[in-house]
Amino acid sequence: MNLIIVTAESIRIGQPLPFSLRDKDGVLLAPKGYVIASRADLDLIVEQRGKLYIDFAESEGHHRAYMGKLHSMVRQDRLLGQIASTELMTADLERTRDTTSTGEPNWLDLQGQTHAMLRDINPATFCARLDKLQAQLNRYSRLNPDGTLFALIHISSSELRQYSATHAMLVSVMCGLAAREVLKWPAEQEALLCKAALTMNIGMTELQDQLALQKHVPSLEQRSHINQHAARSVALLQHLGVTDPRWLEAVLGHHAKTPGPLAGRTESQRIARLIQRADMFAARLAPRVSRVADSPASAMQGSYFDENRQIDEAGAALIKAMGIYSPGSFVRLASEEIAVVVKRGANTTTPRVAILINRAGMPTGEHIVRETNKPEFRIVAGVPYRDVKVKINLERLLVLTKSPATDRPW
Numbered sequence: 001m002n003l004i005i006v007t008a009e010s011i012r013i014g015q016p017l018p019f020s021l022r023d024k025d026g027v028l029l030a031p032k033g034y035v036i037a038s039r040a041d042l043d044l045i046v047e048q049r050g051k052l053y054i055d056f057a058e059s060e061g062h063h064r065a066y067m068g069k070l071h072s073m074v075r076q077d078r079l080l081g082q083i084a085s086t087e088l089m090t091a092d093l094e095r096t097r098d099t100t101s102t103g104e105p106n107w108l109d110l111q112g113q114t115h116a117m118l119r120d121i122n123p124a125t126f127c128a129r130l131d132k133l134q135a136q137l138n139r140y141s142r143l144n145p146d147g148t149l150f151a152l153i154h155i156s157s158s159e160l161r162q163y164s165a166t167h168a169m170l171v172s173v174m175c176g177l178a179a180r181e182v183l184k185w186p187a188e189q190e191a192l193l194c195k196a197a198l199t200m201n202i203g204m205t206e207l208q209d210q211l212a213l214q215k216h217v218p219s220l221e222q223r224s225h226i227n228q229h230a231a232r233s234v235a236l237l238q239h240l241g242v243t244d245p246r247w248l249e250a251v252l253g254h255h256a257k258t259p260g261p262l263a264g265r266t267e268s269q270r271i272a273r274l275i276q277r278a279d280m281f282a283a284r285l286a287p288r289v290s291r292v293a294d295s296p297a298s299a300m301q302g303s304y305f306d307e308n309r310q311i312d313e314a315g316a317a318l319i320k321a322m323g324i325y326s327p328g329s330f331v332r333l334a335s336e337e338i339a340v341v342v343k344r345g346a347n348t349t350t351p352r353v354a355i356l357i358n359r360a361g362m363p364t365g366e367h368i369v370r371e372t373n374k375p376e377f378r379i380v381a382g383v384p385y386r387d388v389k390v391k392i393n394l395e396r397l398l399v400l401t402k403s404p405a406t407d408r409p410w
Helices: 039-049 060-075 080-084 090-099 107-118 126-143 145-158 163-182 187-199 202-213 220-227 229-239 245-252 267-285 296-302 313-322 394-400
Strands: 003-006 028-030 052-055 330-333 338-343 352-357 369-371 379-383
Touching: 028 039, 039 052, 107 126, 107 145, 107 163, 107 187, 126 145, 126 163, 126 187, 145 163, 145 267, 145 338, 145 394, 163 187, 163 202, 163 267, 163 313, 187 245, 187 267, 202 220, 202 229, 220 229, 229 245, 245 267, 267 296, 267 313, 296 313, 296 379, 330 352, 338 394, 352 394
Parallel strands: none
Antiparallel strands: 003 052, 330 338, 330 379, 338 352, 352 369
């Protein structure tokens, strides 16, 4: 490990770290994406562990940033002593990341951004950060909706860290797809819906993260906080500068149990109902320390019927947009192979899949793609995440989500 000093003064408080912080011995102090909440917290780390370092080889971008700064100093005829003692600033890394970006999302970075945004209580910065985040998610979901769903469902199913952030992103993307591809809502209404979904639980962000890691059932105090979180979210959003009554009403009503068609409801009530159905799906999908997660197919079917056991219009729109077996789902095929869904199909039950485990029960080295509209490869069952004992390489599988689109009827 080749360590480089990074100055404490350059680290931005309240924003995800673009690198892991280490001490002089290489011991990890804070992982990439971690949010240092205050300058006092950072000063305490420095006081206890001394200077801060990053691993020179942590990423190619960091290497380019460091070498670029050295070359710049040489061109400026700086003294050799200054060049030898140069330190890498956060801004140097961010400039390099911006100029060399390939446009590919770093989902853990986005998770960290969302986590920091949901904890932002500064009215001067909140709305701008939220607008930027929503625009990023919208862009990715339009460029590669299957890859976006795959990444978020995989993260939701596989880890508990920063649950509130992952949950908010998944619900927002699900709602956006249903609104755009199925319900044909206008772009302005879709954007409002997605921002409402991102912020629906902002009044209980810390508690959400705590409950995901908690072994026992919620206490009476926690249950009271859960019951009041919609009103708390609205009050906090108003403090942070949100004034749109549709947004605020949708957040306030996103847990309302109001079965029936969307027609005849106000705009905020339609938004709230779609969020409620997607919220239910995402909550059932995510594991907790205290329970295992449902399979995506089971979670999706649970949102398909309303409180009266009738087909729910909002839930049906979500299933039509995502498929019963949505990207990121594990399935068993008629060929006795276990696969992961990488792309939605021409209908909700025939997605494109990649084989993870062959019929002999052995992991595959290369991911063979199957079309499940063929009888020999039809899906016979969903498989819970916990039952698939194969390590997923997210980057390799995301490449498969970009293959030529399967014709969809909408």
